Amino acid sequence: MNDRNHRIDHLVTSGTFSLDGGTWDVDNNVWIVGDELEAIVIDAAHDAPAIEAALEGRTLRAIVCTHAHNDHIDAAPALAAATGAPILLHPDDLPLWNQTHPERAPDGELADGQTLTVGGVTLTVLHTPGHAPGAVCLYAPELSTVFTGDTLFQGGPGATGRSFSHFPTIIASIRDRLLTLPPETVVRTGHGDATTIGDESPHLDEWAASN
Template sequence: MIHEILIVGPLQCNCSILGDETSREAIVVDPGDNISRIVSTLEKHHLTVKQIIVTHAHIDHIAGAQRLKQLTGAPILYNQNDLPLVKMMDIQAAWLGIPTPEVAPPDASLEDGQVISISGLTGSILHTPGHTEGSVCLYLPRQSLVLAGDTLFSGSVGRTDLPGGDSRKLIQSIHNSLLTLPDEVTVIPGHGPKTSIGSERESNPFLQ
């Protein structure tokens, strides 16, 4: 599998490009900004985007999705419970002092247990509400990898003081959906360095 992580936007969001070396099909996760860099990386690997996945509808994760769709024709998928956040994108932009990006409802909603598949690559959606109502993670069992959005970080967890946040739900989601994964699974959070399920289970102070 081709896996490129690009740090995009003013809040340094981890955008993942997941590609299959044989079919050259790809999934882009959380294209929050810097779409020209994302497109250049896709071209470097001769990849065609088949799906755009947004882990949650905070501006730093979703702002570039519509532009990437316009350039590639790939559908945008995120959980419909985050539509209230999309409707307040102008307010989110004002928090950061940036122009309001063009956003839209998802082409399809991502639901818990849903299979995400391109030629040569298969994963499943874990609905992990708490950081936002619609937060999801993408788990790729064959690659022993989970893209955790802003649900789980190295040594920390997602903030819950923004609209849609719920600290009780967040901890419950992590315990029920993420800590049930094998220890060796690599975690790519929405920001910051990667970690592993085992490491977070053992030492994350928020999960003790």
């Protein structure tokens, strides 16, 4: 790791989530990880100009999609066009991506175990299906942080009541891929407040029994 100042920047953007014929107003967390020179964006939601402004002139190395529900990817093509950064998505979520952006494919694929390095920070891709088939989390051990998208929230797993989702699968993903991380790991979510692995792990059995 280099001696640059690592940064996690956070902004909340607002828009709508649409799936299975319904539309809901939502607020999304957008995470920017890197240092004072370069960054990646995790989930380009709703407002490409606001996200670009939050970069503060840094080089954007990639736009990483934790999954392809429209509220997490709707601003990705515009941000890519403005910055030249590639859009990265797990290929299992291409059917969802194509519902929102049929005319514009992602630029690269995410795979379980893949590492992304930006500003001296390494993020490991964890494939965590359940909320969506290609859902991923990004674990940055140097920052004691995992970016979970909509897989794990403060208080439980992401929703699984709509198309392309599966409750037993998300429980298995959380149990096997996330709750095995150190308990002090900060969970930075796709919506709402952050939590920690240690705060969430005692509740796995009650979540599993709740469906």
